[in-house]
Amino acid sequence: MGEVGLTRDAGYQIGVSRTLPLPAERVWRFMTSEEGLELWLGPSPSIELRRGGGYRTADGAEGEVRGLREGPRYHVRLTHRSPDGAETTVQVAVTPKGERSVLRFHQERMGGPRERARRREHWRRIMDSVEGTLTPAGQ
Numbered sequence: 830m831g832e833v834g835l836t837r838d839a840g841y842q843i844g845v846s847r848t849l850p851l852p853a854e855r856v857w858r859f860m861t862s863e864e865g866l867e868l869w870l871g872p873s874p875s876i877e878l879r880r881g882g883g884y885r886t887a888d889g890a891e892g893e894v895r896g897l898r899e900g901p902r903y904h905v906r907l908t909h910r911s912p913d914g915a916e917t918t919v920q921v922a923v924t925p926k927g928e929r930s931v932l933r934f935h936q937e938r939m940g941g942p943r944e945r946a947r948r949r950e951h952w953r954r955i956m957d958s959v960e961g962t963l964t965p966a967g968q
Contacts, residue, residue, distance in 0.1 A: 840939060841944065841945040842936060842937035842945070843936050843949045844933060844934065845934045846932065846933040847931070848930070849931075849964065850928075850929050850964060853901065853924060854900065855930075855963075856903075856923045857899070857903040859962070860923065861878060869955050870884065870890075871886030871887070872886055873887035874887075876894070878905070889912035891910050892909045892910050892919075894906070895918070902922070902924050903923040904923075906919070907920075909936075915940060915944075917936050918936065920934070920935040921935075932959065934956065
């Protein structure tokens with residue numbers, strides 16, 4: 830049996846998903862808004878949200894949008910180069926599920942199991958923040 834999260838083609842990877850009680854379009858609009866981008870991409874992101882568009886955050890992370898699809902299934906795939914030079918691939922997807930939607934974060938090409946564990950916790954915290962921002966208490 831292989832290591833958890835290790836794939837032959839994409840190295841170490843992690844995925845986190847959650848069903849939200851909101852339509853996919855609304856979740857996508859938030860995820861691609863200034864507030865949403867800062868939440869999952871990093872501080873003060875400057876991004877051209879189009880295929881081939883670049884981005885840079887205030888903490889020095891940068892990359893390029895490799896794929897973008899909007900409605901009814903939403904998806905963005907981008908390279909992510911951290912200030913220390915490590916490069917991974919990050920994907921954010923929002924898919925409709927009736928009146929609700931499923932939000933997914935996926936990251937691949939990580940350096941090892943420790944980085945995978947750190948990124949798993951990172952994406953779980955981001956997911957909690959997104960849900961807390963979009964979903965009023967008790968909904």
